[in-house]
Amino acid sequence: MNKNRPVNLNLGAFKWPITAISSGLHRITGILLFLSIPFWLWALQESFTADGFVYVKGLLSGIIAKAIAWLLLSMLAYHIVAGVRHLLMDAGIGETLEGGRRGSYTVLVLGVLSAALIGVWLW
């Protein structure tokens, strides 16, 4: 007899409600933003000198670099909005099933909107 019991934990076979998606995205964007901190600090330090500023500016005007910057800024915007929602939930606002769904939906729409606005501002 096989004593090692298997565990059913197939995340792809699990149905995620919208509240889980908004919360998961908050977590994922948080990790990616944290990992991007060294780059932003480096870019900030570089840009304190006139030559360095021109160098960083040139670096960030490439299409790929710009796309990455757009992605990171969009993630930052989403992370802030979703973070505020979690703070409101800690204060007891939006903790019902309906309230949670509405909050998640609002946060996702605001995230897409701010990504679009950041895109307009960058290009």
Added chain:
Amino acid sequence: MKMKFSIYRYNPDTDTKPRMQDYELEVEEGSDMMVLDALLALKEQDSTLAFRRSCREGVCGSDGLNMNGKNGLACITPLSALKGNTVVIRPLPGLPVIRDLVVDMAQFYRQYEKVRPYLINNDEPPAREHLQSPEDRSKLDGLYECILCACCSTSCPSFWWNPDKFVGPSGLLQAYRFLIDSRDTETQSRLADLDDAYSVFRCRGIMNCVDVCPKGLNPTQAIGHIRSMLLKQGV
């Protein structure tokens, strides 16, 4: 009308790992049966199929299953509520599988035990009984109805990753049920037991628990109330 089922199978005597097995069931047109009735009919085709059930009316909490990706009680989930051509039935996620759809609930019960799920009153026993005002009694509504089916805790990622340290939505709902009971005198020590980084605070507000609870309860809110109580006590 033929309905297709894909069911998680695992027999510890013969299998080294679980597999999905396909079944077909003739369902009368226009009729709507519960998933549990379908499972019982499939068991007539294949008597080796194992699952738990008892009251068949959503009271005992034995037949918590993952149906088309969502946890729920098979006995009160109609087939019509499950979309798609094939109904996929898997055991509750995150708990060790004993056989087929039967999971080992020990981890779940251990967390339940931790919150001391019984009334503690250290005052002198009253002459007749501990009285409670209707207002105080109504604070238990939405908490006492939990049937411990484990649908919520096994849908919770925080519980999946830390089933030994995070009490989980079900246990915390029960914890709050006794924290808010006006007849209980152990509020302080109950809060002290929960005052660490894991027990309560591993809840990330994902709300899978609220989404799946077959009794329509709200563990997220109960957890929020416990946090507020801990906060008030701390300042």
